[in-house]
Amino acid sequence: MMIIIAPGAVALIAAILAAAISIVDKVVNNYGEVELDINDGKKKIKLDGGESLLSSLAGQEIFVPSACGGRGTCGACKCQVTSDVGPYLPTETPFMTKENLADNIRLACQVKIKSDISIKIPDELFNIKKYDSIVKSIVDVTHDIKEVTFDLQGEEINFEAGKYVQLVVPPHGKIKGSTQRAYSMASKPGEKDIVRLLIRLVPGGIATTWVHTELKEGDRVELVGPFGDFFRTPTDTTMVCVAGGSGMAPFMSILFDMLDTGELDREVWYFFGARTVKDMFYLDELRELEKKMPNFHFVPALSEPEEGTPWDGATGLITDVLDKYLKEEIGTDKKREGYLCGSPGMINACNNVFTANKVSLDDIFYDKF
Numbered sequence: 001m002m003i004i005i006a007p008g009a010v011a012l013i014a015a016i017l018a019a020a021i022s023i024v025d026k027v028v029n030n031y032g033e034v035e036l037d038i039n040d041g042k043k044k045i046k047l048d049g050g051e052s053l054l055s056s057l058a059g060q061e062i063f064v065p066s067a068c069g070g071r072g073t074c075g076a077c078k079c080q081v082t083s084d085v086g087p088y089l090p091t092e093t094p095f096m097t098k099e100n101l102a103d104n105i106r107l108a109c110q111v112k113i114k115s116d117i118s119i120k121i122p123d124e125l126f127n128i129k130k131y132d133s134i135v136k137s138i139v140d141v142t143h144d145i146k147e148v149t150f151d152l153q154g155e156e157i158n159f160e161a162g163k164y165v166q167l168v169v170p171p172h173g174k175i176k177g178s179t180q181r182a183y184s185m186a187s188k189p190g191e192k193d194i195v196r197l198l199i200r201l202v203p204g205g206i207a208t209t210w211v212h213t214e215l216k217e218g219d220r221v222e223l224v225g226p227f228g229d230f231f232r233t234p235t236d237t238t239m240v241c242v243a244g245g246s247g248m249a250p251f252m253s254i255l256f257d258m259l260d261t262g263e264l265d266r267e268v269w270y271f272f273g274a275r276t277v278k279d280m281f282y283l284d285e286l287r288e289l290e291k292k293m294p295n296f297h298f299v300p301a302l303s304e305p306e307e308g309t310p311w312d313g314a315t316g317l318i319t320d321v322l323d324k325y326l327k328e329e330i331g332t333d334k335k336r337e338g339y340l341c342g343s344p345g346m347i348n349a350c351n352n353v354f355t356a357n358k359v360s361l362d363d364i365f366y367d368k369f
């Protein structure tokens with residue numbers, strides 16, 4: 001008799017086995033005190049072995065990006081390990097490029113510290129902080145996206161427009177451990193005492209369900225950041241930005257920062273795709289911005305406009321609208337940069353449109369999480 005096990009069940013069994021092995025390992029093995037050496041002796045820490053590199057660093061207030069909260073599914077927590085920590089786990093290899101393997105880059109959430117260990121991390125990670133915030137306001141901007149503003153209670157966050165923070169979701173209901181998820185900041189760098197995020201409800205999503213069903217104004221929430229490499233180049237190259245859904249967030253930060261800092265000469269095109277009118281938001285704010293920024297052009301587009309609902313913007317898939325504008329309005333005879341924020345599918349499709357219109361892959365920027 002052949003027994004067929006669904007892939008989801010296999011993943012669940014693997015996760016339970018991994019947890020069980022980890023518990024047994026902890027009980028059976030006592031790794032004692034070990035030394036963690038960071039950046040060739042810049043920082044040396046004594047700690048108890050047996051924890052993951054990611055949580056050991058967090059315990060020392062050194063926060064490595066960890067968009068999936070340490071579950072081994074985002075690949076964000078890459079660190080260079082310069083001592084021997086054993087072979088790669090199957091959970092690590094899918095995220096490793098040839099160069100990563102040559103440099104012994106590892107996933108910090110998957111490497112367990114069992115003996116003295118040496119690592120190298122970018123210096124800027126020493127500036128990442130944990131913020132103890134209070135939810136200042138929650139506003140429904142569409143039927144499934146909430147704009148949540150966090151008050152940092154006197155602390156200040158310094159960041160470049162386009163960066164993201166990790167929201168720490170506490171244990172709740174059947175979710176026993178705390179979880180972290182990454183969200184781009186919609187607030188602008190000048191607003192140092194708050195962080196504003198756009199959080200779209202993802203069916204079954206731990207963090208988004210918690211935000212949409214349990215989070216209230218006045219609640220205390222931890223944020224960690226800022227992280228990310230998604231920000232505008234310090235040039236005057238034409239920017240072509242494309243977003244959908246909560247991918248709106250970094251562009252609100254970037255555009256309003258450009259207005260605040262008087263960066264008005266640069267040509268910026270912003271394409272925002274939504275399915276129907278009820279998925280569109282911030283139209284008034286962006287139209288106002290167009291009036292104040294002479295070289296800013298906003299192109300909202302609906303892929304499935306409903307009959308009888310007024311809409312005077314573009315229609316069609318955002319990739320088709322982008323292609324048309326690249327050919328007919330923006331032109332292919334000058335250097336352009338692509339900035340993308342949305343689902344992996346949208347990013348891949350827009351990448352194809354950009355490259356077909358002679359935008360170099362080196363000039364296309366996005367955060368993957």
Ligand code: FES
Pocket residue numbers: 065066067068069070071072073074075076077107108109110
């Ligand atoms: S934190 Fe996501 S893979 Fe390590």
